[in-house]
Amino acid sequence: MPPKRKNKVAENSKKPNSPRISLKELAAHLGLSPTSLSIVLNDAPAASAIPQETKNRILEAAEKFNYRPNYFARSLRAQRSFTLGVIVPELSDGYSAMVLNGVEAALSKEGFFYLTASHLHRDDLLEHHPKMLLERQVEGIIAVDTPIRFHTNLPIVTVSGHDEIEGVTNVILNHQHAAELGVGHLFTLGHRRIAFIKGQDFSSDTEVRWETITMAANKRGIKLDEALITQLEGDIPSPEIGYIAAQKLLSNKKPFTALFAFNDISAIGAIRALQESGLRVPEDVSVLGFDDIYAAEFHNPALTTIRQPLFEMGSL
Numbered sequence: 001m002p003p004k005r006k007n008k009v010a011e012n013s014k015k016p017n018s019p020r021i022s023l024k025e026l027a028a029h030l031g032l033s034p035t036s037l038s039i040v041l042n043d044a045p046a047a048s049a050i051p052q053e054t055k056n057r058i059l060e061a062a063e064k065f066n067y068r069p070n071y072f073a074r075s076l077r078a079q080r081s082f083t084l085g086v087i088v089p090e091l092s093d094g095y096s097a098m099v100l101n102g103v104e105a106a107l108s109k110e111g112f113f114y115l116t117a118s119h120l121h122r123d124d125l126l127e128h129h130p131k132m133l134l135e136r137q138v139e140g141i142i143a144v145d146t147p148i149r150f151h152t153n154l155p156i157v158t159v160s161g162h163d164e165i166e167g168v169t170n171v172i173l174n175h176q177h178a179a180e181l182g183v184g185h186l187f188t189l190g191h192r193r194i195a196f197i198k199g200q201d202f203s204s205d206t207e208v209r210w211e212t213i214t215m216a217a218n219k220r221g222i223k224l225d226e227a228l229i230t231q232l233e234g235d236i237p238s239p240e241i242g243y244i245a246a247q248k249l250l251s252n253k254k255p256f257t258a259l260f261a262f263n264d265i266s267a268i269g270a271i272r273a274l275q276e277s278g279l280r281v282p283e284d285v286s287v288l289g290f291d292d293i294y295a296a297e298f299h300n301p302a303l304t305t306i307r308q309p310l311f312e313m314g315s316l
Helices: 023-030 034-041 045-049 052-064 073-076 093-108 123-134 174-187 204-219 240-251 266-277 294-298 310-315
Strands: 084-088 114-116 141-144 155-157 168-173 192-200 229-231 258-260 284-289 306-307
Touching: 023 034, 023 052, 023 192, 034 045, 034 052, 045 114, 052 240, 084 093, 084 123, 093 141, 093 266, 093 294, 093 310, 114 174, 141 240, 141 258, 174 204, 174 258, 174 306, 192 204, 204 229, 229 240, 240 266, 258 266, 266 284
Parallel strands: 084 114, 084 141, 141 155, 155 168, 192 229, 192 258, 258 284, 284 306
Antiparallel strands: none
């Protein structure tokens, strides 16, 4: 009879229910101190002083034995959660998504994680979500286009927040410069009958953006006709709200040659309404958006827009 073959088990395989290897056990296996392993595995600044050969040994052993740092033990030792809370209106629109991209890029470099909560412009969630984040021991809160209705001693940063609140840092756009660019662009193209779509009442930027647009228009002698001014309604993050707003403008039967929309999402919806009414964009009506979301460049026709550095605002 041929000899029985023995089943070989890979050295680095671990049974699903086998105990996890600890940092001390991994350090003993390598003949190094747990501190050295911790520095390398957490990519701490002091890791630069450890020879690359040693770092390679540590990383290879960690992978071989499927070592995972104990997050809770690390937090208890450091008395830190290494986590921030981020509150946004909702996640599906281009604005919030681009800001979050910047937040994530900056935090990942610092070894931080973040928890995201969407309040959907609901008063109950605006009150509930900050409490939940604080209970989870976040070290700070970033509020994106979100009013601050809570009190905490933690650092708070708002993106597009305009209220002066003690302990809160506001990251805001230079709206005066943006208005000058937008209105100035349309004025240079020869437009004098310009329609405007204002933002919703709940948006942090609605008031300041309209104030600066009004100033830029008055500076150039452009008359603001109430029949050519409308406002976004509803909180759905869809071009539909821009479509409805443009239909209202068209129903007034007042001709206009340009449309300055509150954001790119509403501008895309407005273009649809204009085209359905038989107007060509940009031949008959020039449309200007705001934000420069990813979809703006690939819309047909391509959308002219004021770029808001959303990624950079999030990474600050």
